[in-house]
Amino acid sequence: MVERKNPDPCRDQDWGLFEIKHRDGAARIGRLHSKHGIITTPMLLPVINPNLRTIEPREMWDKYRIEALITNSYVIWKHEELRSKAISDGIHSLLDFPGAVVTDSGTFQSYVYGDVEVGPEEIVNFQKEMGVDIGTMLDVFGRPDMTREQLERAVEETADRSTPSLTISGEEMLLNGPIQGGTHADLRAKSALLMGSAESSGRGFAVHPIGGIVPLMEQQRYQELFEILLASKSNLPPDRPVHFFGCGHPMLFPMAIALGVDMFDSAAYAIFARDDRILTPEGTVKLSEILEWPFNSHALFGLTPQEVRDMDADDRSTILAKHNLEVTQSELAKCREAIRNGSIWQLAEKRSHASPYLREAFLWLQEQLEDPDDGPVGDSVLRMIASTNPLRDGGEELGDEIEFRPHVLHIQALLATRWRVPGSWWDSSTGPPERVLIIEGAPPPWRVTAMESVIEHLLEEPKTVVMVSTPVGPIPFSIEDVSPWCHLTGPEGIWDPIFEDIEILDSLVDFGLTEIPLIRAIPGEFTSVGKDVGRIREWMDRCSVVDKLALLCAINPSDGCKMTDEMTSRKSRTDRLVNVSSHGKHILSPRLTDGGISLTTTGAKIANEMNSSPIPVFGSTEKDSEFPGIPRVCIIDDAVPFVGKGRNVMHGYISGADSHLIPGQPCLVIDSTGSLIAHGIPITTHLEMSYLRKGIAVRVREGAVKQDQ
Ligand code: GUN
Numbered sequence: 001m002v003e004r005k006n007p008d009p010c011r012d013q014d015w016g017l018f019e020i021k022h023r024d025g026a027a028r029i030g031r032l033h034s035k036h037g038i039i040t041t042p043m044l045l046p047v048i049n050p051n052l053r054t055i056e057p058r059e060m061w062d063k064y065r066i067e068a069l070i071t072n073s074y075v076i077w078k079h080e081e082l083r084s085k086a087i088s089d090g091i092h093s094l095l096d097f098p099g100a101v102v103t104d105s106g107t108f109q110s111y112v113y114g115d116v117e118v119g120p121e122e123i124v125n126f127q128k129e130m131g132v133d134i135g136t137m138l139d140v141f142g143r144p145d146m147t148r149e150q151l152e153r154a155v156e157e158t159a160d161r162s163t164p165s166l167t168i169s170g171e172e173m174l175l176n177g178p179i180q181g182g183t184h185a186d187l188r189a190k191s192a193l194l195m196g197s198a199e200s201s202g203r204g205f206a207v208h209p210i211g212g213i214v215p216l217m218e219q220q221r222y223q224e225l226f227e228i229l230l231a232s233k234s235n236l237p238p239d240r241p242v243h244f245f246g247c248g249h250p251m252l253f254p255m256a257i258a259l260g261v262d263m264f265d266s267a268a269y270a271i272f273a274r275d276d277r278i279l280t281p282e283g284t285v286k287l288s289e290i291l292e293w294p295f296n297s298h299a300l301f302g303l304t305p306q307e308v309r310d311m312d313a314d315d316r317s318t319i320l321a322k323h324n325l326e327v328t329q330s331e332l333a334k335c336r337e338a339i340r341n342g343s344i345w346q347l348a349e350k351r352s353h354a355s356p357y358l359r360e361a362f363l364w365l366q367e368q369l370e371d372p373d374d375g376p377v378g379d380s381v382l383r384m385i386a387s388t389n390p391l392r393d394g395g396e397e398l399g400d401e402i403e404f405r406p407h408v409l410h411i412q413a414l415l416a417t418r419w420r421v422p423g424s425w426w427d428s429s430t431g432p433p434e435r436v437l438i439i440e441g442a443p444p445p446w447r448v449t450a451m452e453s454v455i456e457h458l459l460e461e462p463k464t465v466v467m468v469s470t471p472v473g474p475i476p477f478s479i480e481d482v483s484p485w486c487h488l489t490g491p492e493g494i495w496d497p498i499f500e501d502i503e504i505l506d507s508l509v510d511f512g513l514t515e516i517p518l519i520r521a522i523p524g525e526f527t528s529v530g531k532d533v534g535r536i537r538e539w540m541d542r543c544s545v546v547d548k549l550a551l552l553c554a555i556n557p558s559d560g561c562k563m564t565d566e567m568t569s570r571k572s573r574t575d576r577l578v579n580v581s582s583h584g585k586h587i588l589s590p591r592l593t594d595g596g597i598s599l600t601t602t603g604a605k606i607a608n609e610m611n612s613s614p615i616p617v618f619g620s621t622e623k624d625s626e627f628p629g630i631p632r633v634c635i636i637d638d639a640v641p642f643v644g645k646g647r648n649v650m651h652g653y654i655s656g657a658d659s660h661l662i663p664g665q666p667c668l669v670i671d672s673t674g675s676l677i678a679h680g681i682p683i684t685t686h687l688e689m690s691y692l693r694k695g696i697a698v699r700v701r702e703g704a705v706k707q708d709q
Helices: 057-062 073-078 080-089 091-095 107-113 120-129 148-169 185-197 214-218 222-233 250-258 268-274 305-309 313-340 344-354 356-370 376-386 406-418 451-460 501-507 531-553 557-563 601-610 637-644 686-691
Strands: 018-024 027-034 037-041 043-048 068-072 100-104 134-136 174-176 208-210 242-244 263-266 277-280 283-286 435-439 464-468 518-521 567-571 577-582 585-590 597-599 632-635 654-657 667-670 676-682 696-703
Touching: 018 313, 027 313, 037 043, 043 268, 043 313, 068 073, 068 091, 073 080, 073 100, 073 120, 080 091, 091 100, 120 134, 120 148, 148 174, 148 185, 185 208, 185 222, 185 376, 208 222, 214 222, 222 242, 222 250, 222 356, 222 376, 250 313, 250 344, 250 356, 268 277, 268 313, 277 313, 305 313, 313 344, 344 356, 356 376, 356 406, 376 406, 406 531, 435 451, 451 464, 451 518, 451 531, 501 518, 531 557, 531 567, 531 577, 531 585, 531 597, 557 601, 585 601, 597 601, 601 667, 601 676, 632 637, 637 676, 637 696, 654 686, 667 696
Parallel strands: 043 068, 043 263, 068 100, 100 134, 134 174, 208 242, 242 263, 435 464, 435 518, 632 667
Antiparallel strands: 018 027, 027 037, 277 283, 567 577, 577 585, 585 597, 632 654, 667 676, 676 696
């Protein structure tokens, strides 16, 4: 086995900080900085029983690339030999593990055995003395079968212990601050508020585990599990990782990660192995019941189930534990890749079919997404939709549940609030539309398959709103090249005109288009020529730019019209807009990958001048408006020279950000006087920007400060 280099400690100033590298809605790829290396999340902390090491921690580091593990400080504390060795040599030496070591406190033992013999302060001190990277305070386990009063007391007692625990861990050890509250959403939200704000000498908890959930997982009460998670997340500081205490079944990873879990821990890999059960991403299988492996692994490769059954008990349990750990790791890798490519929700959707209990939870989640409630769960759901980039690169498979995916819900919400009928028509007439045209039965790209028909209808009646029917509902023709609609994949039949008039009318309600005559058209053979065709095409191109500026940048369509005054453009060979200029100056380019827009610095300057909202400051409340103008991030003076030259905006250098900022869509970077410093694409939300102290906040496209200044 190749020995892997020991980790480098994080920089002193980064200790305990969490940064977000990528995100897909609430799911995030993060990095937690510890004295024994930087931990990439989402990740699993394998549970090590110091008395019974099924897989050696060193092998976990070298072979399985486990960056951090978890063991129980109470088990060590109770065992005299382990205890004195841990104090004298340190926990890393005791376990022979060079990565980060997390310890639990004995709370779980108190749940199982009724009590523990150690006090809250003593156990935190002991963890610190062992040199633990992330310790856990002694929280009070809130069982789901407790009364509300008992759960309330568990939340309060846990919160009361938090400051003394943080005082002891001090500047030497990071600390877990568990969230309790049983299945009561309001108690979870309260616990999150109390634990999230607890601090001693300016230092709070580094990680927030969601505690008290093991009984729910044992009873497969997944809907309540995810309800608890969402309720807790509504009040947790967004700059701290969230840990699902005791959750380690790969089947639960995609959904938990899609809702914002960063860390898992579990002894399942070893316990199931001892019980001759193997893990797969879709459930658990008994070794005694199979002839062939349902899921392959390095550990089992070249062996048959019968050969493994014939092994002696210890060897068998080791090899099955290795398989289980591999499956766990590979499912986490799959989830991380899904976050990077924007498909974590689809993965959760797919995995939801693994069990009827999980399916029940997923269907409940979809209901929440469609109709968020007024409480903490609804707050989290709305925040999740708003933080999801509405556009996607590349294709997306059509599925029955596509309309519940957060990115689709987000763009539908943007269309409902920010799309407007054109203010003037191609023939320069003004006034309300006379009719709405729905193009049906044609696949994308509609500028190719339906343009002639659209022009024909516009020649006939200039005051026509043109929409395209898609399996996910109608969209304005102006956003025909926006993903996912233009890249939906599925059999030919998905574009068949199958909707009844009543269904179409229903789907036009959000657009405010139900009071005018509706025309349905299947594009056929037209050959429109004549002097007006060019004029119509120019008008349509301009509508497309104005609509995208409104939807994605919150620019009022009347400002969008001013921005595109005297518009000219260059087109690609596939007839797409490539460069858009106003008065001869290049202001933006549509993004060919997803149909969004990339501003130029000239365009960013114009958008900034048009934005008359107050300069954003963290903590101040903004007025609600449908078109608050292009979202801005205001940076502190120290950062201006760097960002002005094109360097990225880093967390910790931001004094305010507009709350309607959408990760993945354009934003401006301004200074405290409102001058444009740069423009780019935000990675984090305005709330995250107000908390995070590490990592990139805005990937800058171009600095706007002249080099010689
Ligand atoms: N392990 C599993 N659940 C819990 C919990 O609620 N608290 C602690 N400290 N450890 C756990």
